[in-house]
Amino acid sequence: SIILYLNKDLVKLEKASKEVTIPPSPILGGDITLTRKIFLTTWSYWRSGKGILGDPTVAREEFGKIVFDSIVEALVSIVKELYFKVFPKIEEVQHISS
Numbered sequence: 001s002i003i004l005y006l007n008k009d010l011v012k013l014e015k016a017s018k019e020v021t022i023p024p025s026p027i028l029g030g031d032i033t034l035t036r037k038i039f040l041t042t043w044s045y046w047r048s049g050k051g052i053l054g055d056p057t058v059a060r061e062e063f064g065k066i067v068f069d070s071i072v073e074a075l076v077s078i079v080k081e082l083y084f085k086v087f088p089k090i091e092e093v094q095h096i097s098s
Contacts, residue, residue: 004033016056019049 005009 001064004061
């Protein structure tokens with residue numbers, strides 16, 4: 001969905017096939033739905049035969065925009081937190097101790 005939103009020419013939905021992978025443990029989750037107790041990135045824990053995790057047959061550009069915008073919003077929030085709150089405190093501590 002994100003790639004559909006960013007560059008739909010890269011996506012060939014007619015070639016997509018549903019291959020839902022199952023996490024190796026009922027407590028581990030690797031998707032954004034957070035339906036499991038622990039979230040781990042899926043990239044290094046379990047594999048699919050086609051290199052796709054999830055069901056690409058239901059990918060939609062509109063959903064890709066929602067997810068992408070949420071990611072950007074979260075990253076902006078992290079940068080603001082670091083720049084305005086964390087880094088000034090580090091500089092203050094370094095200034096006091098020098």
